[in-house]
Amino acid sequence: MCRKRKKWNMKKKASAGNKCSKMKTKDWIYLALLLILSFLPIVVIPWSERAALSPDSSFLFYYPLYQWGLLVAGVYILWSFVKAVDNKAGNRALLWLLPVLIWFVSTFVGFRMSRESRMQGMAEFAKRSQTLIAAIKEFEQDQGQPPTALTNLVPAYLPEVPETGMPAYPEYVYYSGDESREWYANNSWVLIVNTPSVFLNWDQMFYFPRQNYADVPFNAGVERVGDWAYNHE
DSSP states (O other): OOOOOOOOHHHHHHHHHHHHHHHHHHHHHHHHHHHHTTHHHHHHHHHHHHHHOOTTTTTTHHHHHHHHHHHHHHHHHHHHHHHHHHTTTTHHHHHHHHHHHHHHHHHHHHHHHHHHHHHHHHHHHHHHHHHHHHHHHHHHHHHSSSSSSSGGGGGTTTTTTTOSSSSOOOOOOOEEEEHHHHHHHTOOOEEEEOOSSSSSOEEEEEEEOOOOOOSSSSSSSSEEETTEEEEEO
């Protein structure tokens, strides 16, 4: 009788162990959701980069939403993995590790893809800036010197001082005279747009009328974008 009871108890424990080792349907659904979330960076990062540079985007409204959403999704995926390990999921924890790995890979790929979107947006910006550049050159030809400020172009040369058309970087920075010649390879005037992309980043777009970008000792690589130059910091 005791032996039968022991065998029955052992079978019961084994059955309970098998139940614990198996993932429930809701766990598989939860894991599938995490896998979907882990692919978000490969879509969201290039899209947000494009939105930051497109004149037709609702960047200022949507950008915080999908940036914070991306961050929350990443933290949630990591938390789910830590929770699985903490619950002693054993080999099943490796399944929860999969979304974490995909998240990091898709984030890396997303940033690589965003660079192409970024430079395409910068090329479109360079084309939009031709009207402003032409107005400055016309002023310089008429007056014998460049304008001291972009507002000097209004209203004779431009109806108003234009913006860049990039929601994330709407304003031009303009230098002329001695300051411009001293700092920017003897150019009588320059146009600059500060274009930081992430934290601790100081990328900039430059326009030199002399086109002598190689004469300025930029700290990082310079990439030509039409008549402009993009300084990768």
